[in-house]
Amino acid sequence: MFVTIEGTEGSGKSSVVAEVVKLLEKDGEIIVRTREPGGTPIAEEIRNVILDKKNTAMDSMTEALLYAASRRQHLVEKVWPLSKEGKIVISDRFLDSSLAYQGGARGLGIDKILALNQYATDGFYPDLTLLFDLDPRIGLARIAANNNREVNRLDLEKIEFHDQVRQTFLDLAKRFSDRYVVLDASKPFEEVVQDAYKAIKDKLAKCK
Ligand code: TYD
Numbered sequence: 001m002f003v004t005i006e007g008t009e010g011s012g013k014s015s016v017v018a019e020v021v022k023l024l025e026k027d028g029e030i031i032v033r034t035r036e037p038g039g040t041p042i043a044e045e046i047r048n049v050i051l052d053k054k055n056t057a058m059d060s061m062t063e064a065l066l067y068a069a070s071r072r073q074h075l076v077e078k079v080w081p082l083s084k085e086g087k088i089v090i091s092d093r094f095l096d097s098s099l100a101y102q103g104g105a106r107g108l109g110i111d112k113i114l115a116l117n118q119y120a121t122d123g124f125y126p127d128l129t130l131l132f133d134l135d136p137r138i139g140l141a142r143i144a145a146n147n148n149r150e151v152n153r154l155d156l157e158k159i160e161f162h163d164q165v166r167q168t169f170l171d172l173a174k175r176f177s178d179r180y181v182v183l184d185a186s187k188p189f190e191e192v193v194q195d196a197y198k199a200i201k202d203k204l205a206k207c208k
Contacts (some may be wrong), residue, residue, distance in 0.1 A: 010139025103167025
């Protein structure tokens with residue numbers, strides 16, 4: 001099973017997923033966590049180019065192509081082989097981030113970015129996508145308050161950009177309602193953990 005975790009900046013997805021993984025492991029599941037852009041050495045090198053704050057001249061389509069290239073490498077080297085072994089692979093961000101950030105907020109168009117990604121991934125989709133929905137104002141304030149979290153090139157975008165990312169994710173959740181579960185990330189941490197855990201357990205029960 002392939003689960004992807006999506007949301008705007010500072011929505012708490014990584015910390016919540018760390019707790020959910022512990023619960024799933026207690027249930028005897030074998031989980032592999034990974035992230036995009038990155039997840040393998042080549043894909044992490046591409047990540048460094050994309051997120052480098054120096055690269056202010058990067059064209060939006062170049063950005064979209066680099067995300068898709070890093071995704072392809074991540075799938076080939078990691079996600080596909082591990083899924084074949086029957087492991088549950090959980091990726092912090094995947095395809096829908098490209099649709100929301102490059103397709104929606106950068107204005108390249110959802111269908112154009114979807115087509116590009118279908119080409120890059122041979123039409124591969126996650127089994128389950130958890131959307132951590134939160135007002136980006138709250139998320140960005142959390143990042144500003146957290147010294148351990150490095151600020152990247154996309155965090156530096158204007159608030160309107162992040163609002164557009166959030167809205168596009170919500171639109172995608174409607175369009176791909178068969179694989180999306182929307183979580184209210186403004187709830188207390190423990191409740192979000194339980195909501196995310198339940199969504200994965202429900203999907204596992206259906207897949208088995
Ligand atoms: P990261 O530091 O991993 O951020 P986060 O903790 O919010 O996941 O940086 C990833 C950034 O890249 C984030 O701003 C979202 C963006 N992104 C895209 O714009 N398109 C994509 O396809 C992906 C995977 C990420």
